[in-house]
């Protein structure tokens with residue numbers, strides 16, 4: 045804070061110690077104020093000639109005395125020294141001013157730069173806006189301080205030179221872009237000094253960047269030299285006229301601004317900072333400058349703007365809530381620097397000569413007021429393209445790091461194990477290091493296993509999304525004469541089948557890897573558990589360390605689990621976004637269709653009921669669950685859980701009734717009576733058996749009891765014998781009538797082997813085919829003989845209902861639609877029997893359906 049106080053003088057210039065300008069920055073407690081530096085210029089030739097009194101006494105680098113007491117020549121009367129009293133002389137003010145820095149008459153521009161602006165550049169690099177303005181009476185040395193001359197460059201040049209130097213040192217991790225502008229405010233108009241024009245520019249206020257000058261040219265510069273030339277050219281265009289007080293008096297306020305854009309190479313963080321350097325026109329008394337006419341008008345305008353500046357400074361210093369920035373162009377321009385988000389330095393220039401007594405006094409008072417202004421400043425850091433997901437990622441990573449550090453802390457606390465007296469310390473240490481290396485090996489096994497499991501789960505979720513997408517199209521499918529519709533209805537079928545098969549292939553291959561990794565992990569886990577037990581039994585002092593290692597293993601598990609959840613959530617979120625968009629249009633469309641039908645009186649009561657039902661469901665669907673109940677989405681809970689007890693259960697997860705068995709109404713609109721042509725489930729639906737074998741659904745199936753079927757499958761698998769023994773298979777019950785057995789395994793495809801002896805060759809099969817490495821075959825039963833019929837060979841088996849459509853004919857009788865009938869009366873021999881005509885009719889109808897898949901399962 046500046047203190048203005050009266051006190052005893054210092055006995056004139058002679059008693060003042062030589063001034064050494066301070067190279068330190070501001071004092072710490074003033075950091076938030078406007079920093080004020082006072083510079084006292086040397087006497088000019090005219091002042092020297094006039095032998096004027098010096099009214100500014102610089103005490104040290106922080107204090108000056110204005111109008112100090114003069115040393116009187118001793119006065120003797122009758123040989124006795126009389127008290128110094130000059131009754132004619134005005135009493136000296138003897139005002140002590142303390143500022144952040146005071147630069148005496150011998151200080152150079154470089155000294156001022158070191159004191160006032162050098163440190164500022166550090167703040168600029170940290171993201172703060174900065175500004176410097178020079179204030180003072182005309183001829184006090186403002187332009188000299190700011191611009192200087194070729195021999196003695198001013199602080200603008202020196203600051204820019206240092207800015208380029210600073211930028212060079214930061215260029216390893218940041219990219220910089222520098223633009224400069226140079227304007228003047230003359231007679232309350234703003235002009236561009238770098239691109240002169242007679243039309244004044246307008247000031248605009250931007251909430252982000254503060255006060256801006258509309259239409260201003262920003263010039264890119266690369267070196268301080270370029271700047272010097274630019275300033276020189278700009279200054280030539282600046283309005284200057286000689287006055288009595290200054291032969292080259294600047295009659296305008298000049299504002300030089302540097303816009304620095306810093307982009308961090310490692311992150312997308314962006315910093316936009318502005319450095320403003322303002323050379324104010326001199327405050328003046330008309331009598332001192334001797335101005336009349338145009339010069340007088342200029343002076344009046346200068347004074348008007350400086351008066352507004354003074355008002356703003358006073359209000360800011362008093363902590364007033366309303367600051368009259370809009371009173372003049374100058375205060376509008378300086379709004380940021382005075383009261384905004386900016387680090388500001390004010391350099392007050394004064395002349396030491398008594399001819400400028402009033403001006404100097406006013407300037408010092410001004411400066412003292414400005415020093416009282418408290419600023420609140422913040423860094424200008426802009427979020428450059430940083431997305432929410434990036435933040436989430438960063439937070440997750442940080443959380444992970446914190447956990448790891450916590451674990452490390454635990455480790456350091458258990459590092460120095462206290463050993464009981466009598467226990468061999470080296471043995472304890474040996475056991476400890478054995479445990480450490482075993483756990484580290486186990487961790488890498490666990491990490492490998494968990495990463496494979498994660499891959500399988502991500503794959504499963506993606507597949508789930510894929511099949512959902514396919515079913516969205518299925519929902520629209522119908523027989524249509526419109527080519528585009530027909531194409532959309534049919535083109536996706538082989539694609540979806542291929543996707544399903546690819547998924548199974550990838551899952552099976554991943555499952556094999558998981559199984560292998562799990563076996564190794566399990567062995568290692570057992571070994572480690574045993575080691576832990578031994579260690580705790582033999583060396584109880586290691587129990588803390590064992591606990592720590594156990595926690596570390598769990599921590600690794602939970603870290604990988606959290607990574608997986610993050611990935612899965614991202615996939616789900618994408619799908620949800622799509623669904624929201626997709627679903628939002630649906631009600632309008634349904635309404636339009638319903639109302640159209642109703643308009644033509646073609647909406648049957650059943651349709652109205654269905655429409656009502658959909659409306660009710662839409663009304664009650666809240667979509668948000670507040671309970672946090674994990675049961676709300678068991679699928680997601682399953683897929684995001686890396687349960688080491690069930691490492692390979694992805695295909696079971698895909699065996700999801702909601703997803704795969706939901707009824708699909710592909711009722712043909714053009715023939716709505718053809719209700720039998722209900723689209724069955726996809727081929728290639730994977731079924732994972734408990735023994736880790738996989739079968740694909742060979743054909744469509746409906747809703748037979750899955751558990752029972754799998755049980756039969758297991759039973760048959762268990763009893764499968766390399767030497768085919770049909771009698772050993774469990775008999776099929778009545779539910780298996782009209783059903784297809786699907787057998788799958790990695791055996792070579794058998795061909796019909798008619799004419800060969802049954803001992804040499806496996807039994808002949810028809811309907812046998814090889815597809816994506818998995819042999820599938822169908823053996824179909826259609827009459828009571830099925831009860832005794834047995835599948836011949838296979839690694840896995842599942843009972844599924846055969847074929848397309850309903851098993852009930854229009855007349856209500858069961859359809860016989862089988863082609864191959866296995867006769868198990870003879871061991872290992874399969875006979876074929878033709879099927880009834882109804883079956884053929886049914887199949888023909890299905891084949892002509894636009895939604896029918898190609899019949900590639902080998903049946904005729």
Ligand SMILES: Nc1ncnc2c1ncn2[C@@H]1O[C@H](COP(=O)(O)OP(=O)(O)OP(=O)(O)O)[C@@H](O)[C@H]1O
Nearest residue numbers: 085086182183184185186187188290293294325326
């Ligand atoms: N520190 C200094 N050392 C040497 N000469 C100086 C110093 N300060 C100012 N001068 C000289 O004093 C004269 C007036 O200075 P300057 O033009 O900078 O004043 P000003 O405050 O900008 O005036 P105005 O407001 O009228 O433009 C110039 O000739 C300048 O060279």
